[in-house]
Amino acid sequence: MDAPLYLRPRVEPPLDALLTDRHFLHSLVDALGSPLNVLLPEAVAKNAASFRTVYDRHHLTGRVYFAHKANRSSALLRRLAAEDPAAVGVDVASVEELRHALGCGFTGDRIMATGAKDAAFLWLAARVGATVNLDSPGELERLSGLVRAHGLGRVDVLVRLSGFEYASGREGAGTRLLSRRSRFGTPLRDTEALLSALERNAETVEFVGAAYHLDTTGLEEKARALEQCVLFMDECRARGLSPRSLDIGGGFGVGYVAEAEEWERWTTALTEAVLGVRPPLTWRGHGYGLRNEGGTVRGAAALYAAHRPTAGPGYLDELLSLPAPVLGRPPATLLLEHLHDLHIEPGRSLVDQCGLSLARVLDVRPADPDSGQYLVHLAMNAGDMSLEEHGVLVDPVLLPRGGTTAAGDGKPVGVHLMGNLCLEGDLITRRLVYLPRLPVAGDLLAFVNTAGYAMDFHAHRAQRQPVARTVAVERRGESWNWCPDEDYWPITPVGEQPDEV
Amino acid sequence: MRYDSITEAIGNTPLVRIDPAVHGLRNIDLYAKLEMLNPFGSVKDRPAWHMARPHLEAATSGDGTVVELSSGNTAKALALLAGMHGVKFKSVTNRMRVPEIKELLLLLGAEIEELPGRSECLDPTDTDDPLTHFHRALADPGSTYLHTDQYFNPRNVEAHAEGTGPEIVKDLDGRAPDWFIACVGTAGSSTGVARVLREHDPRVRVLGLVAHKSDFIPGIRTIDEVHQVGLFDPATYDTIESVTSDEAIDGMITLIRRCGLLSGPTGGAAYQGAVRQLRYADEELDGTGQRRTAVFIVCDRAESYLSYVRQRRPELLGRTGRGRSAAAVTDAEARAEARVIEVDDARRWFAEGDPRPLVVDLRSPHAYAALHIEGSLNIVDEVFEELLRGGLPFSKRTPVLLACPVGEKSLRYAAALSRMGHPDVRSLAGGIVAWRDAGAPLVRE
Numbered sequence: 001m002d003a004p005l006y007l008r009p010r011v012e013p014p015l016d017a018l019l020t021d022r023h024f025l026h027s028l029v030d031a032l033g034s035p036l037n038v039l040l041p042e043a044v045a046k047n048a049a050s051f052r053t054v055y056d057r058h059h060l061t062g063r064v065y066f067a068h069k070a071n072r073s074s075a076l077l078r079r080l081a082a083e084d085p086a087a088v089g090v091d092v093a094s095v096e097e098l099r100h101a102l103g104c105g106f107t108g109d110r111i112m113a114t115g116a117k118d119a120a121f122l123w124l125a126a127r128v129g130a131t132v133n134l135d136s137p138g139e140l141e142r143l144s145g146l147v148r149a150h151g152l153g154r155v156d157v158l159v160r161l162s163g164f165e166y167a168s169g170r171e172g173a174g175t176r177l178l179s180r181r182s183r184f185g186t187p188l189r190d191t192e193a194l195l196s197a198l199e200r201n202a203e204t205v206e207f208v209g210a211a212y213h214l215d216t217t218g219l220e221e222k223a224r225a226l227e228q229c230v231l232f233m234d235e236c237r238a239r240g241l242s243p244r245s246l247d248i249g250g251g252f253g254v255g256y257v258a259e260a261e262e263w264e265r266w267t268t269a270l271t272e273a274v275l276g277v278r279p280p281l282t283w284r285g286h287g288y289g290l291r292n293e294g295g296t297v298r299g300a301a302a303l304y305a306a307h308r309p310t311a312g313p314g315y316l317d318e319l320l321s322l323p324a325p326v327l328g329r330p331p332a333t334l335l336l337e338h339l340h341d342l343h344i345e346p347g348r349s350l351v352d353q354c355g356l357s358l359a360r361v362l363d364v365r366p367a368d369p370d371s372g373q374y375l376v377h378l379a380m381n382a383g384d385m386s387l388e389e390h391g392v393l394v395d396p397v398l399l400p401r402g403g404t405t406a407a408g409d410g411k412p413v414g415v416h417l418m419g420n421l422c423l424e425g426d427l428i429t430r431r432l433v434y435l436p437r438l439p440v441a442g443d444l445l446a447f448v449n450t451a452g453y454a455m456d457f458h459a460h461r462a463q464r465q466p467v468a469r470t471v472a473v474e475r476r477g478e479s480w481n482w483c484p485d486e487d488y489w490p491i492t493p494v495g496e497q498p499d500e501v
Numbered sequence: 502m503r504y505d506s507i508t509e510a511i512g513n514t515p516l517v518r519i520d521p522a523v524h525g526l527r528n529i530d531l532y533a534k535l536e537m538l539n540p541f542g543s544v545k546d547r548p549a550w551h552m553a554r555p556h557l558e559a560a561t562s563g564d565g566t567v568v569e570l571s572s573g574n575t576a577k578a579l580a581l582l583a584g585m586h587g588v589k590f591k592s593v594t595n596r597m598r599v600p601e602i603k604e605l606l607l608l609l610g611a612e613i614e615e616l617p618g619r620s621e622c623l624d625p626t627d628t629d630d631p632l633t634h635f636h637r638a639l640a641d642p643g644s645t646y647l648h649t650d651q652y653f654n655p656r657n658v659e660a661h662a663e664g665t666g667p668e669i670v671k672d673l674d675g676r677a678p679d680w681f682i683a684c685v686g687t688a689g690s691s692t693g694v695a696r697v698l699r700e701h702d703p704r705v706r707v708l709g710l711v712a713h714k715s716d717f718i719p720g721i722r723t724i725d726e727v728h729q730v731g732l733f734d735p736a737t738y739d740t741i742e743s744v745t746s747d748e749a750i751d752g753m754i755t756l757i758r759r760c761g762l763l764s765g766p767t768g769g770a771a772y773q774g775a776v777r778q779l780r781y782a783d784e785e786l787d788g789t790g791q792r793r794t795a796v797f798i799v800c801d802r803a804e805s806y807l808s809y810v811r812q813r814r815p816e817l818l819g820r821t822g823r824g825r826s827a828a829a830v831t832d833a834e835a836r837a838e839a840r841v842i843e844v845d846d847a848r849r850w851f852a853e854g855d856p857r858p859l860v861v862d863l864r865s866p867h868a869y870a871a872l873h874i875e876g877s878l879n880i881v882d883e884v885f886e887e888l889l890r891g892g893l894p895f896s897k898r899t900p901v902l903l904a905c906p907v908g909e910k911s912l913r914y915a916a917a918l919s920r921m922g923h924p925d926v927r928s929l930a931g932g933i934v935a936w937r938d939a940g941a942p943l944v945r946e
Contacts, residue, residue, distance in 0.1 A: 059906065059907040059909065059934075061934075174606075174607045174610070174611060174612050174613055175603070175607065175612075175613040175614075175615065176612070176613065176614050176615070177615045177617075178614055178615060178616055178617050179617045180617050180620065215620050215621055215622050216617055216618040216619065216620065216621060217618045217619045217620075217621050218617060218618020218619070219618075220615075220618075221617060221618055234867070234870075234871045237871055237872070237945065238945070251621040251622065253621060260715055264714045264715060267725060268714065268724060268725050271725045271728050275728060295734070296728065296729060296730065296731045296733070297728040297729050298729070299633075305619060327865060327867050329865050333865070333906075334865075334868070336906035336907065336934075337864035337865055337867075337868030337869075337906050337933075338867075338868045338871055338872075339868075339872065339906070339933060339934055339937055390622075
């Protein structure tokens with residue numbers, strides 16, 4: 001066998017301490033079954049504080065909105081609800097998410113409603129005084145209609161913009177920075193209709209600012225969009241409107257893999273495997289979007305860049321510090337000088353290091369006689385833990401069951417991780433995963449850092465397999481306490497009854 | 502030398518021996534092939550002309566556009582060649598990370614399209630990369646693009662097989678060198694030269710240099726990226742090694758400061774990679790009495806890479822502090838020395854002060870134009886910093902109120918002005934933001 005191609009996860013406190021307490025984690029799975037999601041509500045508050053540090057450094061005001069879709073947990077939401085109302089809010093994309101946010105303690109003024117909105121969602125958002133992030137003039141008209149028909153108060157609205165690439169004549173001569181087309185937002189060149197609709201409906205909506213969300217890791221594209229929004233808001237001011245908030249969305253990224261070298265070695269090996277100069281690294285030679293055309297690699301790897309030198313708050317800091325293309329000042333300076341609040345909506349990066357997904361090993365068997373590889377079946381399926389679905393490649397951590405003797409020869413081994421559904425396609429990873437030794441039935445695999453989009457994004461009951469339960473855990477002295485996710489309240493130590501008031 | 506066209510000056514570049522006292526190899530003569538002395542400044546002049554010539558000579562109507570995926574030297578040469586033939590040039594790239602090159606291309610009249618960044622929120626079913634879209638646009642029947650296609654065009658290799666390679670053999674008196682070292686970008690020069698040298702002597706060893714995977718050296722691809730190059734054939738190289746940007750700059754500095762060769766980082770990488778590799782071979786030759794020869798390519802010149810060097814090795818372009826500066830005031834000093842005034846007191850000062858204070862708004866003109874304190878003067882902080890170097894820009898009899906967004910920069914400048922002897926300069930506490938939050942008027946003019 002070649003040297004094992006590890007992609008070991010980045011694990012920071014307090015998640016690292018939790019992982020070392022394997023007896024605790026085993027006892028949780030024994031009691032609650034596999035799969036199991038474990039969340040650390042304190043970690044989400046720590047992340048919010050890290051983003052606030054970046055705001056402070058640039059003297060910026062505005063809110064960090066948690067994008068609810070990244071994780072449906074009540075514990076995370078309630079923990080964030082306990083943060084400073086002026087600093088932390090929640091971004092909801094459905095009426096159920098809105099109800100959940102309200103039930104977890106967020107008041108309407110801390111809620112941002114985004115995404116596709118039906119009448120019930122718009123009405124409840126307007127009713128509780130949430131800010132509505134408008135996608136189109138049509139949505140504005142529907143909202144206004146509801147406000148009039150039901151005698152509601154004026155609703156704060158942001159307008160989501162797109163199409164910054166086509167803003168005319170504002171780039172440096174001869175240069176055009178391309179962007180992927182987005183299905184969201186109103187193109188910047190079509191904002192006239194939007195602005196006149198805002199003016200026309202001034203008695204029903206209060207225009208508070210602009211928003212964008214770009215699906216790119218490119219800082220330049222985001223800096224350009226940010227600056228275009230500042231210029232747009234300036235035009236709005238010239239028309240007598242008074243926007244003051246700019247919502248720049250999320251997409252600040254998470255570094256999943258700890259070591260750059262491991263990530264580089266693996267991605268190089270993937271290219272070589274696609275070219276056929278080394279054995280496949282994946283189930284049935286899957287190329288993750290790369291293909292071999294006459295000895296040349298074509299296509300782009302559909303992989304999340306799992307090792308990142310800067311992510312989350314660091315990425316935001318870089319974005320705010322990069323000189324903007326037209327006015328030349330960094331975005332932080334632009335916002336500050338124009339007296340705008342900055343809103344962000346980090347999903348994944350706000351729940352970085354906030355949780356893990358546990359799966360019990362059901363069965364281990366050789367893949368085929370000579371490969372030295374094994375098939376490991378888990379009490380979990382691809383819907384329970386969708387790192388692979390999001391292109392995130394990172395190794396699970398093996399948590400042996402106390403007292404079991406090691407299988408194999410105790411050496412590193414390449415395994416394919418299979419799910420519990422009766423489907424050929426139910427793979428937990430399409431990648432050959434290296435573990436420090438061969439697991440045995442009853443061991444646990446811990447998938448680290450799954451709180452963002454991975455742990456329950458695609459979970460369903462289609463084949464009547466148990467859907468993962470979720471628990472919140474908290475460090476108490478030398479040990480850990482836990483409670484069901486739905487029983488967590490930030491005012492009571494985890495696992496204790498609320499004090500009499 | 503008299504030519505009818507600058508294109509005739511392409512090729513026939515010198516082969517210059519590197520002083521053994523510099524590289525320290527005792528048994529190997531190391532030569533630099535100075536491709537930087539091509540008329541447009543790089544090794545790419547040859548393939549650019551060889552690839553574009555048939556298109557350009559056919560393009561009589563002048564309405565076409567030459568298009569290439571290039572972030573640097575190929576684009577530079579093509580832009581000039583296109584201009585000479587009255588057609589446009591467009592460069593498509595996501596690698597244009599050296600600002601001088603970008604600006605130079607704009608100066609040459611090129612159009613630049615920068616590809617989008619990677620997707621953050623992954624759609625695994627979408628494996629279309631931006632390049633696929635690029636190729637689709639080129640294949641559009643209505644397209645007037647002339648794509649030179651440097652990564653796949655055999656004429657790229659041919660340019661070197663017909664020019665660079667034979668020139669090296671000729672200058673070595675009809676012999677091929679024992680080693681040939683080239684950085685791999687499009688693989689054109691390494692492939693073309695290697696082919697010719699091996700025809701002369703199959704024993705010639707070819708070293709291909711790529712950039713260290715997490716690093717960036719302009720014009721060189723990483724080990725993964727070379728596999729995306731159609732001209733790249735691993736069989737061309739006896740060895741492929743990687744070099745870091747640090748090594749490239751080290752090599753560049755040696756060539757510049759000790760050899761009088763004004764090389765860019767790619768040439769530096771080739772030199773450094775060559776010496777690193779040849780050192781072992783040199784030791785083996787000790788005492789055998791044999792001499793060997795090696796040739797590497799200096800692709801282009803240093804001038805375009807000053808910001809690249811500044812970013813990685815600022816000490817090489819050491820700057821010294823200049824005169825008086827608000828930047829020299831520490832936070833603690835600013836707090837101790839500057840006078841601040843709260844919003845309410847400032848409003849009273851305007852109403853009752855005699856003389857009224859001069860309000861200086863330090864924000865950018867754009868922000869100032871959007872909203873400002875009535876009657877204030879806008880001097881953006883960068884300009885104000887420059888003004889202070891010359892001395893006090895206000896009469897000492899005029900009281901001054903400095904305002905910035907949150908009262909931090911203005912505090913520093915107020916301290917600097919006090920140090921310069923101004924008796925009544927104050928910083929608006931909390932800045933324009935506090936002014937706005939207090940409900941004080943802001944105007945738009």
